[in-house]
Amino acid sequence: MPTPHQSRADRRRATEARILDSARGLFAAKGFERTTIRAVAAAASVDPALVMQYFGSKRELFTQAVQAFPAPLTTTDTDALVDQLLSSLGPKLGGLPEGTLVMMRSMLTDQAAADHVRAALGRQIDSIGAALPPSEDPELRAALVITTLLGVTIGHQLLSLASLRDAPSDRIAALLRPAIKALAGPPG
Amino acid sequence: MPTPHQSRADRRRATEARILDSARGLFAAKGFERTTIRAVAAAASVDPALVMQYFGSKRELFTQAVQAFPAPLTTTDTDALVDQLLSSLGPKLGGLPEGTLVMMRSMLTDQAAADHVRAALGRQIDSIGAALPPSEDPELRAALVITTLLGVTIGHQLLSLASLRDAPSDRIAALLRPAIKALAGPPG
DNA sequence: CCATTCGTTCAACACTTGTTGACCCACTCA
DNA sequence: TGAGTGGGTCAACAAGTGTTGAACGAATGG
Numbered sequence: 001m002p003t004p005h006q007s008r009a010d011r012r013r014a015t016e017a018r019i020l021d022s023a024r025g026l027f028a029a030k031g032f033e034r035t036t037i038r039a040v041a042a043a044a045s046v047d048p049a050l051v052m053q054y055f056g057s058k059r060e061l062f063t064q065a066v067q068a069f070p071a072p073l074t075t076t077d078t079d080a081l082v083d084q085l086l087s088s089l090g091p092k093l094g095g096l097p098e099g100t101l102v103m104m105r106s107m108l109t110d111q112a113a114a115d116h117v118r119a120a121l122g123r124q125i126d127s128i129g130a131a132l133p134p135s136e137d138p139e140l141r142a143a144l145v146i147t148t149l150l151g152v153t154i155g156h157q158l159l160s161l162a163s164l165r166d167a168p169s170d171r172i173a174a175l176l177r178p179a180i181k182a183l184a185g186p187p188g
Numbered sequence: 189m190p191t192p193h194q195s196r197a198d199r200r201r202a203t204e205a206r207i208l209d210s211a212r213g214l215f216a217a218k219g220f221e222r223t224t225i226r227a228v229a230a231a232a233s234v235d236p237a238l239v240m241q242y243f244g245s246k247r248e249l250f251t252q253a254v255q256a257f258p259a260p261l262t263t264t265d266t267d268a269l270v271d272q273l274l275s276s277l278g279p280k281l282g283g284l285p286e287g288t289l290v291m292m293r294s295m296l297t298d299q300a301a302a303d304h305v306r307a308a309l310g311r312q313i314d315s316i317g318a319a320l321p322p323s324e325d326p327e328l329r330a331a332l333v334i335t336t337l338l339g340v341t342i343g344h345q346l347l348s349l350a351s352l353r354d355a356p357s358d359r360i361a362a363l364l365r366p367a368i369k370a371l372a373g374p375p376g
Numbered sequence: 377c378c379a380t381t382c383g384t385t386c387a388a389c390a391c392t393t394g395t396t397g398a399c400c401c402a403c404t405c406a
Numbered sequence: 407t408g409a410g411t412g413g414g415t416c417a418a419c420a421a422g423t424g425t426t427g428a429a430c431g432a433a434t435g436g
Binding site for chain 2: 129141147151162
């Protein structure tokens with residue numbers, strides 16, 4: 001049912017966006033391997049061949065669906081840094097962009113996704129490590145901060161652990177804050 | 189080259205064990221989907237059909253390769269509990285059984301693995317929640333403790349983040365301890 | 377020493393996957 | 407109105423998957 005008052009170019013952009021959305025949803029839910037071009041096409045009410053024509057390959061579709069992992073943060077104030085990190089967990093429910101979930105879902109079973117995540121987390125770790133109060137191993141502390149948040153996010157968003165799903169996210173943040181601060185370094 | 193002084197039954201058990209080992213290694217490295225029966229068979233220097241005859245199906249092979257997720261812990265002393273949890277991260281390098289890594293590798297992309305992990309973590313959370321000092325949300329605190337350790341383990345064992353790979357694991361444990369205690373509850 | 381078990385292999389099936397090239401037809405535009 | 411662009415579909419291929427049934431051949435046991 002073609003929406004009226006829409007130019008051919010508009011329709012094309014719309015179709016392309018619809019495909020990309022379906023892909024993101026499926027990749028986020030099932031990962032790279034288990035998401036099939038045919039399923040994406042069906043979800044977008046389109047022929048599989050069209051997906052190929054627009055995106056070239058399944059891999060290319062994946063990278064377009066992912067876009068970017070969160071950019072590294074920079075703050076010199078530890079408290080502000082912690083707040084910023086915690087807010088990325090989701091002010092309400094599922095606060096991080098779907099493209100990020102797509103990456104996380106596939107990072108344990110797809111080489112390309114793993115490389116991407118390793119690099120992105122590495123950048124975050126460096127940037128946080130530099131912002132932490134002086135201590136013996138700022139980079140290791142930063143890595144532990146990041147992996148802690150990673151674990152909580154996985155349990156919450158990807159595994160849907162009941163205890164986390166049912167908890168208000170500001171409560172989660174409140175409980176997490178002292179732990180993150182403890183990891184970050186010497187009080188003060 | 190058949191080892192002499194080995195009965196037919198012995199050889200059969202040896203072959204079966206060799207297949208299971210190859211399977212565990214591949215499942216742990218690449219996950220359920222990307223591990224093929226043919227690859228397992230090749231790694232065990234055996235025909236693919238033999239794998240089927242011994243294990244029935246790829247799924248069955250997987251569950252046999254996994255065996256059990258860590259059993260829930262029970263201790264009433266918080267400090268001892270924390271120590272026990274930290275030691276599961278690996279006294280030296282990679283302290284947890286390969287079967288556990290197999291599960292973790294596939295939990296984000298395989299429904300059965302996800303269910304298994306959810307259940308196992310749920311049990312751990314319950315058990316830890318009951319052992320925690322009285323507070324408002326013992327179960328939520330327990331969930332955060334577990335997911336924190338999960339995240340660090342993933343970063344360390346499955347993603348091989350450089351900052352974690354290069355760190356002595358007792359240093360990791362030392363940095364983690366205060367954070368876990370902060371999550372566990374009120375000091376005392 | 378022969379019949380038989382049984383560990384093991386061979387060859388094939390049925391199916392799904394990513395990917396491709398030919399084709400159709402509604403819309404644009406001159 | 408009539409040619410032509412281009413969004414979209416159809417049908418098929420080649421490769422790889424889990425899985426199966428028949429067959430082989432060395433060790434066994436009577």
